[in-house]
Amino acid sequence: MVAFLYDSSGFDGMPKYKMGRIEAVAAVKEGNKWIVVTNSGKMIEFLHKWKCSKRASLEKCILKLTKDLVENNFLGQQDANLMGMFLEDLKAMGFEFPDLVDENYVDPYAPSIDETSKSVNCRRVNLEFDLINPKEDEKPVLIVANNYPWKYGIGLIQRLYQPYFASIIFCGSWYPDQIEDEDNFTSTIHPVNYIHMNPAEMTRGYFGYHCLTLVKEMGLSNVEGYFFMADDTVFNLWQRIDYSRVHHLHGYLSELNCVFWDRENGLKAAKSIVESIKNNNDSKIIKAWKRFENGLTRYRYIKGNETAEDEMLKKRGKSISDFFYIPTSESDYYATLMRFFYEHEFFHELAVNAFLKSVNHQTSLVGWDSYLWREKRFLWDKLYSKDMVGMHPVKISMFRKPGKQRRK
Structure with missing residues (x-):
């Protein structure tokens, strides 16, 4: 019998063996003892290169592998005999060997590798935290979103903010080879x-608000807020x-018929939401929608017999939401x-507004002036004030090259 170890714990009765991060260890059982094989690297190389005919059955492939291991002195003949008897016992019990899959096989349960689809059931993440005392005060998490694939600026953001938060989580299209x-x-x-949100999910920032949802759904503990x-x-x-309380730089803006509503992800998406809620049986969504409607009533966005559905279709309001x-x-x-x-592709500024x-x-006292438009974007260093909660935009790419831009 052969076992391959990928940690140092061992099997019952097997000697403990300290190993490096990428080294595998093989052990062979002789009688009641486990013996560590010193040429395990050769065995791993052999298994990596070994192939079985596509026309063979799984049973024949197992027998061939056992025979080849014996011929290469990785197993003894007694091991091969035991494997043959084991396979015969399986068949005697009615076991049916499954068909072998080829290189074109697609696992229906594997995470999607299609970076052009919003249908994502599993995504890449990396989370590493320091151990903390759970009795210490909770801290907020900072989520930094990029409308486009991340390339430059991560280190600058880390140096500015990382010491003050439980964690900084970068969200967006994350391709390490492009950093x-x-x-x-x-x-x-x-x-x-x-x-990671692929470019289709992010769609140039149209659905950036989904980043916070994804982080929340991770179930992090000791978080004061996001x-x-x-x-x-x-x-x-x-x-x-x-x-x-929720904080927003300028809050709700009552602009009627703003351009966002006339786009694909405006009124059309709102109609899809309204139609879906009529036949929705998900208790969590029903509860959230009820609270949504109660909130609209409480803060007098709907009155009398009006409903949340009515408000969604009025094409009313926007909230610029970069912070x-x-x-x-x-x-x-x-x-x-x-x-x-998000599932109905409602636009970022309208979803946060709702x-x-x-x-x-x-809201911030500076409010709308926290945002720079048109030519003012080039005057950010003159318009910036330490009394603001935030300012947008200040493009990080401006500070990439050493020089006067970094000294502004």
């Missing part, structure tokens, strides 16, 4: 915590906000409602 570092002052600090921030937002984290905060107390509601919006109308939230 670029310029110098040691802005190079990426490892480990990096990230959650900051969502675009990668080109400056966050003055010394500014005091009420961590028990906002969700306390843990509101995170379940946010994640449920916003996932529902959520804000249903909750008690605070």
